[in-house]
Amino acid sequence: xxxxxxxxxxxxxxxxxxxxxxxxxxxxxxxxxxxxxxxxxxxxxxxxxxxxxxxxxxxxxxxxxxxxxxxxxxxxxxxxxxxxxxxxxxxxxxxxxxxxxxxxxxxxxxxxxxxxxxxxxxxxxxxxxxxxxxxxxxxxxxxxxxxxxxxxxxxxxxxxxxxxxxxxxxxxxxxxxxxxxxxxxxxxxxxxxxxxxxxxxxxxxxxxxxxxxxxxxxxxxxxxxxxxxxxxxxxxxxxxxxxxxxxxxxxxxxxxxxxxxxxxxxxxxxxxxxxxxxxxxxxxxxxxxxxxxxxxxxxxxxxxxxxxxxxxxxxxxxxxxxxxxxxxxxxxxxxxxxxxxxxxxxxxxxxxxxxxxxxxxxxxxxxxxxxxxxxxxxxxxxxxxxxxxxxxxxxxxxxxxxxxxxxxxx
Numbered sequence: 001x002x003x004x005x006x007x008x009x010x011x012x013x014x015x016x017x018x019x020x021x022x023x024x025x026x027x028x029x030x031x032x033x034x035x036x037x038x039x040x041x042x043x044x045x046x047x048x049x050x051x052x053x054x055x056x057x058x059x060x061x062x063x064x065x066x067x068x069x070x071x072x073x074x075x076x077x078x079x080x081x082x083x084x085x086x087x088x089x090x091x092x093x094x095x096x097x098x099x100x101x102x103x104x105x106x107x108x109x110x111x112x113x114x115x116x117x118x119x120x121x122x123x124x125x126x127x128x129x130x131x132x133x134x135x136x137x138x139x140x141x142x143x144x145x146x147x148x149x150x151x152x153x154x155x156x157x158x159x160x161x162x163x164x165x166x167x168x169x170x171x172x173x174x175x176x177x178x179x180x181x182x183x184x185x186x187x188x189x190x191x192x193x194x195x196x197x198x199x200x201x202x203x204x205x206x207x208x209x210x211x212x213x214x215x216x217x218x219x220x221x222x223x224x225x226x227x228x229x230x231x232x233x234x235x236x237x238x239x240x241x242x243x244x245x246x247x248x249x250x251x252x253x254x255x256x257x258x259x260x261x262x263x264x265x266x267x268x269x270x271x272x273x274x275x276x277x278x279x280x281x282x283x284x285x286x287x288x289x290x291x292x293x294x295x296x297x298x299x300x301x302x303x304x305x306x307x308x309x310x311x312x313x314x315x316x317x318x319x320x321x322x323x324x325x326x327x328x329x330x331x332x333x334x335x336x337x338x339x340x341x342x343x344x345x346x347x348x349x350x351x352x353x354x355x356x357x358x359x360x361x362x363x364x365x366x367x368x369x370x371x372x373x374x375x376x377x378x379x380x381x382x383x384x385x386x387x388x389x390x391x392x393x394x395x396x397x398x399x400x401x402x403x404x405x406x407x408x409x410x
Contacts, residue, residue, distance in 0.1 A: 087170030091158075095119045095133055095166070107170050109148050120168070133158060133166075143173070153177045194237065197230035240370040243300065244353070247377040258295045260287060264323055266299055271306040271319065278315040287323035287331055292406045293382050301378035304371035305335040305398045312396070313339030329404025336397045342390040350388060351376040375400065382406065 087104030091097060097120050100110045108124050115123050121130045132142040141157035153174045159167040204227040208220065215223070268283045275281060291298070309319045322334040342350070349355045354369040372386075379386055383403045390396035 085171075087168075089120065089168035089170070091120055091166040091168055093164045095121055097123070098165075104168070104170055107146075107154060107172060129156060132156065138166075194234060197234050200230045201227045237370075240374065244370055244374055244377065247297070247374065247381065255292050255294060258291045258293050258298060260289055260291055260323060261285065263295060263299050263302065264321065267302045267306050268321055270303050271310050271321070274307055274310045275319075279310060279313055280318045281310075281321070282318065283321045283323075285323045287325050287333075288407045290407075291331060291402065293402070297378045297381065301375045301400060302333050302335075304375050305333070305400065308371055308398070309335045309337040309339065309396070313337040317395075325407060329407060331402045331404075331407045332399050333402075334397060334399045336395065338395040341392040341394050342388075342396055343392055347388050347390060351386065 082101045084101060084103065087101060087107045089097060089100040089104045089108070089110065097110065097115050097118055099116065100108075100112055104110055105112060108120075110120070110123055121133060124130075126144060126146075128142065128144055138158040138160065141155050144154045144156055146152040146154055151174065152172065153176075155171045155173045157169045159169065161167055204223045208215070208223060264283060264285055268281060271281050306319070306321060313319060317338050320334070320336045322332075322336065324334075325331050346355075351372045353373045376386055379400055379402070383406070384401050387399040387401060388396065389399075
């Protein structure tokens with residue numbers, strides 16, 4: 001029995017060595033496989049080592065799928081942020097830039113390739129912006145006047161999230177600021193335009209009420225005539241305001257086949273009545289007989305151009321109303337006069353509401369300051385545009401140009 005024990009010990013040792021060698025080989029196979037790209041087929045190890053290979057493979061594949069999902073989610077976020085009309089900047093601790101979308105790069109002058117990792121206040125050095133971020137009071141957005149682009153207004157809002165991070169939202173509100181300024185100016189102008197005739201009418205009424213018996217019939221008639229003129233001025237102003245409001249807010253105009261001969265005849269007749277024989281008014285109709293558009297709006301636009309020429313051309317002057325089609329197919333209604341003309345610095349602002357080159361003369365002739373604004377909106381609704389040429393002392397030429405497609409469809 002004693003002689004058998006060494007043989008048993010030797011056998012056990014051999015088995016143990018074989019197990020160690022096999023496990024060592026399997027471990028080396030595991031290491032080699034683990035170093036291969038994810039997705040490499042699992043070696044056929046068998047037994048417990050095979051189970052281990054499969055479990056590790058499943059864990060690695062699950063981790064890879066999670067990473068891919070996170071990568072796709074991050075990429076979708078970046079694409080969404082890039083598509084936003086507002087600027088987006090992700091700031092880490094110490095206000096360090098971690099990422100910015102294209103709009104933020106444009107608005108704030110940030111370069112993703114150069115500025116990531118730098119404090120944003122080192123890039124955007126406007127004092128109001130720096131004070132806002134360092135003040136850590138983010139309850140309300142801050143309005144900034146851009147130094148990089150004079151005249152541009154930016155609204156900046158910081159939103160805290162995560163561990164000490166900020167999402168900076170930047171919006172270009174330049175147009176909103178301009179619209180708000182226009183709204184304030186519009187209200188002020190309307191108030192002023194209505195206040196003057198109302199004051200005059202009120203004064204005449206007080207005069208007549210206090211001293212009717214002291215006035216001769218001719219004096220009373222004169223006061224009533226002046227009051228009627230001021231009331232008519234207010235009526236025209238309100239009518240133009242309603243017209244302009246409708247043009248700015250209504251849906252695209254209902255279009256129909258417009259007889260241009262009838263429109264042109266109406267426009268000339270209105271100009272002749274307003275002129276009261278003080279001007280020579282000539283109509284030349286060489287244009288297309290029909291046009292696709294809104295007759296009421298076109299008549300209003302063309303009529304405003306003609307009436308402006310009457311108002312700003314001295315007695316004895318000539319006014320030409322021309323309807324023609326040009327070689328490029330456009331239909332053009334032109335009003336040319338030999339009146340007082342316009343200084344170059346005023347031409348670009350003529351279509352602004354209540355803008356007048358000569359306020360005194362405009363009021364004397366009954367102008368409301370809205371005629372050319374109405375012309376602009378009518379032409380825009382019809383796909384057209386207004387072209388103005390003028391020389392002081394020589395006269396003006398206003399051309400309402402309408403696209404060829406409106407003529408072709410007529």
